Amino acid sequence: MTGSPDDAEELAQDAFVRAYQRLGTFNGESRFSSWLCKIAINLSLDWRRRERRRDHLRTKWAAEVAAGDNPGDGFPDELSWRVQGALNRLPAKQRAAIVLTIYENQSHAEAAKTLGCAEATVSWRVFAARRKLKHLLKDLPHE
Amino acid sequence: MNETELESILKKARLPEISGESLEMFPRRIVARLKGNNLPPRAPRGFWPRFAWAFGLAASIVVAMNLGHWHERREAIPPGDLLANVKWVREALAMFPNRLRAIVQDERGLNLVLSDSDDLPASPPLYIRICDGEHCSSFVT
Numbered sequence: 001m002t003g004s005p006d007d008a009e010e011l012a013q014d015a016f017v018r019a020y021q022r023l024g025t026f027n028g029e030s031r032f033s034s035w036l037c038k039i040a041i042n043l044s045l046d047w048r049r050r051e052r053r054r055d056h057l058r059t060k061w062a063a064e065v066a067a068g069d070n071p072g073d074g075f076p077d078e079l080s081w082r083v084q085g086a087l088n089r090l091p092a093k094q095r096a097a098i099v100l101t102i103y104e105n106q107s108h109a110e111a112a113k114t115l116g117c118a119e120a121t122v123s124w125r126v127f128a129a130r131r132k133l134k135h136l137l138k139d140l141p142h143e
Numbered sequence: 144m145n146e147t148e149l150e151s152i153l154k155k156a157r158l159p160e161i162s163g164e165s166l167e168m169f170p171r172r173i174v175a176r177l178k179g180n181n182l183p184p185r186a187p188r189g190f191w192p193r194f195a196w197a198f199g200l201a202a203s204i205v206v207a208m209n210l211g212h213w214h215e216r217r218e219a220i221p222p223g224d225l226l227a228n229v230k231w232v233r234e235a236l237a238m239f240p241n242r243l244r245a246i247v248q249d250e251r252g253l254n255l256v257l258s259d260s261d262d263l264p265a266s267p268p269l270y271i272r273i274c275d276g277e278h279c280s281s282f283v284t
Contacts, residue, residue, distance in 0.1 A: 013169070013172055013173055020177060032235070
């Protein structure tokens with residue numbers, strides 16, 4: 001969600017602290033892990049808005065991709081680095097929808113509960129995100 | 144690129160490795176933050192020492208009074224008592240391995256009592272419920 005391991009670790013800490021502070025609001029209707037995931041996703045979305053790094057990251061990643069720079073930030077290979085770059089260029093809510101459905105294996109209905117929106121909204125965001133990702137990653141070799 | 148190819152590329156991507164040291168320090172950092180300025184506003188100063196004494200005394204009394212009345216007490220557990228949910232308690236224990244001393248639910252809400260270090264022995268959780276007529280408090284330790 002952040003594209004940065006350091007920011008991800010800090011947000012993960014924030015998520016656990018906030019979960020502890022709001023433990024009294026957990027009513028047991030969902031799994032505890034789902035409730036915690038929702039807190040983490042909302043913190044990530046707030047972080048993006050607060051930091052206003054989207055334009056900066058877009059510029060940064062676009063420049064690095066254009067220059068063909070080597071993978072950085074500890075990514076294990078170029079494909080992973082390119083995919084993370086493409087994900088960073090998505091709008092925050094589209095990226096959240098892709099992360100939940102692809103990497104957390106949530107259904108559209110489950111992702112809608114996590115994101116607090118309608119299932120149809122998640123479906124649209126996934127569709128729009130996948131269309132953009134295909135464009136951004138079109139030059140990657142694929143089988 | 145079709146949907147299958149995109150799916151394959153996305154799933155092949157791997158996240159940067161998280162160092163073992165980061166993982167080991169992660170719970171300690173959270174506990175340190177909770178002990179600092181980020182303590183929940185419901186925890187008044189001096190609450191925990193008084194709570195420790197009250198809990199010890201109350202636990203002794205309740206365990207003694209509840210011998211032989213366990214089945215009746217289980218039927219009387221109200222549906223809103225989160226601590227009676229075994230699955231939730233196990234998830235909470237898994238979140239703080241060897242670190243969770245107790246979980247308290249009272250009129251102030253739900254609070255966790257954490258150890259400074261992960262040196263608590265693993266043991267089956269014990270559920271205790273104390274009622275004084277109008278108010279009830281639940282503990283898991």
